[in-house]
Amino acid sequence: MATPWHSxxxxxxxxxxDSLVRSQVRDSVAPFSPLWRRRFSELNRKAASIRTVAxxxxxxxxxxxxxxxxxxxxxxxxxxxxxxEAGYALHAPGPDLRRAIRLRATRNDDYGRVVDADTRxxxxxxxxxxxxxxxxxxxxxxxxxxxxxxxLWELLGLTAxxxxxxAIEPAATTEHVALQYAxxxxxxxxxxxxxxxxxxxxxVRLAPPSVLALPSAWAPQLLDGITDLASVHxxxxxxxxxxxxxxxxxxxxxxxxxxxxxxxxAVHAPAGARLLWGECRASGGTTGLHTYPDLExxxxxxxxxGDHTTGAGELVITQLGLRGSxxxxxxxxxxxxxxxxxxxxxxxxxxxxxxxxRRKALVSDIxxxxxxxxxxxxxxxxxxxxxxxxxxxxxxxxDGASRVTVHLLDDGTDESAAVIGAATEIRTVAGTLPTQxxxxxxxxxxxxxxxxxxxxxxxx
Ligand SMILES: [Zn+2]
Numbered sequence: 001m002a003t004p005w006h007s008x009x010x011x012x013x014x015x016x017x018d019s020l021v022r023s024q025v026r027d028s029v030a031p032f033s034p035l036w037r038r039r040f041s042e043l044n045r046k047a048a049s050i051r052t053v054a055x056x057x058x059x060x061x062x063x064x065x066x067x068x069x070x071x072x073x074x075x076x077x078x079x080x081x082x083x084x085e086a087g088y089a090l091h092a093p094g095p096d097l098r099r100a101i102r103l104r105a106t107r108n109d110d111y112g113r114v115v116d117a118d119t120r121x122x123x124x125x126x127x128x129x130x131x132x133x134x135x136x137x138x139x140x141x142x143x144x145x146x147x148x149x150x151x152l153w154e155l156l157g158l159t160a161x162x163x164x165x166x167a168i169e170p171a172a173t174t175e176h177v178a179l180q181y182a183x184x185x186x187x188x189x190x191x192x193x194x195x196x197x198x199x200x201x202x203x204v205r206l207a208p209p210s211v212l213a214l215p216s217a218w219a220p221q222l223l224d225g226i227t228d229l230a231s232v233h234x235x236x237x238x239x240x241x242x243x244x245x246x247x248x249x250x251x252x253x254x255x256x257x258x259x260x261x262x263x264x265x266a267v268h269a270p271a272g273a274r275l276l277w278g279e280c281r282a283s284g285g286t287t288g289l290h291t292y293p294d295l296e297x298x299x300x301x302x303x304x305x306g307d308h309t310t311g312a313g314e315l316v317i318t319q320l321g322l323r324g325s326x327x328x329x330x331x332x333x334x335x336x337x338x339x340x341x342x343x344x345x346x347x348x349x350x351x352x353x354x355x356x357x358r359r360k361a362l363v364s365d366i367x368x369x370x371x372x373x374x375x376x377x378x379x380x381x382x383x384x385x386x387x388x389x390x391x392x393x394x395x396x397x398x399d400g401a402s403r404v405t406v407h408l409l410d411d412g413t414d415e416s417a418a419v420i421g422a423a424t425e426i427r428t429v430a431g432t433l434p435t436q437x438x439x440x441x442x443x444x445x446x447x448x449x450x451x452x453x454x455x456x457x458x459x460x
Contacts, residue, residue, distance in 0.1 A: 149183070288340055
């Protein structure tokens with residue numbers, strides 16, 4: 001019998017991931033993605049040279065701005081693979097292909113259905129950190145999403161007897177769609193009243209839930225005025241919550257009548273992902289988001305350069321076994337403190353766990369305009385009159401609006417030219433100016449904050 005997804009040894013897991021990376025690149029990405037073919041040729045690499053997880057580390061990570069600098073829909077749609085019947089025969093896994101060929105000889109319609117299930121994009125979710133872009137799924141991908149949903153349910157300690165009420169906006173997003181498939185896959189009753197407080201309150205009265213899914217960012221506002229949550233034993237905070245959001249949600253749940261021992265667990269899908277990660281119930285949320293090692297590879301890059309690194313940094317994902325879109329070394333704009341390997345100390349599942357995740361930390365918002373901090377960094381890296389810089393993200397005390405301050409150390413020839421040049425460059429690549437540009441004289445001695453990268457800091 002095959003080893004269950006979470007019970008590998010370190011070496012069998014490494015072997016499995018290497019072989020899945022190899023076939024994903026050989027049978028999905030290289031033949032069906034004009035985007036990645038172009039990318040490989042720009043990098044002067046052959047797709048066939050990527051045969052292992054370690055080989056992936058040598059591929060510069062790619063993000064939404066590398067697909068289309070302006071995020072226009074036509075450019076972003078090139079993330080969807082272009083598979084067809086002819087390609088199917090060459091790249092389908094052996095058993096599927098033999099079954100399909102048998103059907104082609106006898107029942108041509110059924111053959112068409114089998115090929116379509118694996119090649120034709122039939123549904124889309126929209127994702128993204130700074131831009132919005134479509135992620136396509138084939139019918140076979142939806143099966144994968146459903147299976148991953150069943151795993152999530154188990155990880156969260158839920159069963160088919162649980163009743164889910166979700167206050168996630170019922171839209172074409174991974175958070176909603178994957179949650180819906182998860183509940184459907186295990187056969188758990190689920191209601192999706194959406195994110196209006198009155199609708200949520202109505203749904204809670206109609207079907208007392210045991211599980212409540214809430215958006216991390218505004219869970220307390222949604223629960224305001226609700227008092228009858230005594231039936232809830234698990235709250236899912238969708239979109240990895242910060243410690244403050246977790247605490248605020250806990251208080252709000254208790255005010256709303258939830259039991260004092262209600263389990264509060266994070267559920268998260270990074271930008272570009274189609275699967276939801278969860279925290280295991282046994283850990284109570286202390287051992288990180290559990291990933292699916294047979295369906296994805298999680299790695300870390302330096303947010304300033306996009307190059308491979310270890311420890312803290314920007315999370316990148318490579319999808320395995322998904323066909324409609326197949327993201328490779330995809331930059332999520334999420335920053336993490338570490339990827340833990342080895343068995344989870346709480347549930348013993350042998351899966352990589354993502355720790356200390358800050359969602360979309362590398363994309364800030366200035367006056368309603370998303371600003372990608374990575375592009376500011378790369379714009380400054382290209383200037384010869386700027387010796388060094390720091391980008392500090394903070395919040396205005398008055399109204400909580402974000403502010404992005406760029407501190408510059410110029411090369412000493414012409415201060416004002418350096419500032420004007422940097423401002424112009426930043427506006428060109430990021431589409432807007434930072435809140436403030438400060439010329440620093442003494443090597444950033446006065447710049448404080450928690451590090452997201454060497455040059456990007458959060459002023460907390
Ligand atoms: Zn665990």
